[in-house]
Amino acid sequence: MHPASDFEQHRSALFGLAYRMLGSAHEAEDIVQEAYLRYAEETAPILSLKPYLMTITARLCLDTLKSARVRREEYAGPWLPEPVLTSTPADTAIEAESLSFAFLVVLETLSPAERAVFLLREVFDYEYVDIAGMLETTEANCRQLLKRARTHIDARRPRFPIPEQRHQALLSSFAQACADGDLHSISAMLVRDAKMYSDGGGKVRAALNPIHGADAISRFFLGVRGKGQPGVTVRIKSVNGQPAVLGYAGDQLVYMAQVRLEGDLISEIYIVANPDKLPSA
Incomplete structure (x- = not known):
């Protein structure tokens, strides 16, 4: 059995990906817990733990988004992300934007695949070859998905950051x-x-x-x-x-x-x- 302490080192990153993907802290916590259960049940050696865990989390999020689509279409009124209290403003401009409510609202307009590729590349800095493996697709498709996502997000991005x-x-x-x-x-x-x-x-x-x-x-x-x-x-x-x-x-x-x-x-x-x-x- 793999040690829980190794998993805990990556919990915040896993939650960060799941929350940005789903817009729900409750669902993100459930995804992280499921990722832990799969990690704990894995009997084979894990050569690179963080990519392994991020892969599980990304795929679980994509599955969740498929089932969530109908619920959100039937939602009473506009569906907005679930807010998360933060003790202080985000540490960096990149983190602040990718966590901001306005950014999460824009992410909701992307397809699940576009959202996953954009976050893994732009926020978590994975290479295309790694993202392709995580999402079981090709590097070329990842590049195309990222191009569409960037075009959409850049059109809604403020021209100048506000202090x-x-x-x-x-x-x-x-x-x-x-x-x-x-x-x-x-x-x-x-x-x-x-x-x-x-x-x-x-x-x-x-x-x-x-x-x-x-x-x-x-x-x-x-x-x-x-x-x-x-x-x-x-x-x-x-x-x-x-x-x-x-x-x-x-x-x-x-x-x-x-x-x-x-x-x-x-x-x-x-x-x-x-x-x-x-x-x-």
């Missing part, structure tokens, strides 16, 4: 404008064709369709002001390596909101209120 302190300041100002019901300030902080996605999972009140345009989004926030759960306090914390607005009713987290910035303006807003997706802390 974390500036990001937090803009988010705080927007949250305050929403709390004050300041229609003019809300609208002024949004790009004209801004989009808002809210995920209630059919369990709490949320917009069942994306809201498009600065005017419509501003009116939405003005309309819901004072209609939510009473006594909710707002805190700014790090979620997926970037600042987010967290709403608490007592100690219970009831929603998470994060934004995508284009310069000093907000281009997309993501609100997760589905209680099954919200962290307990």
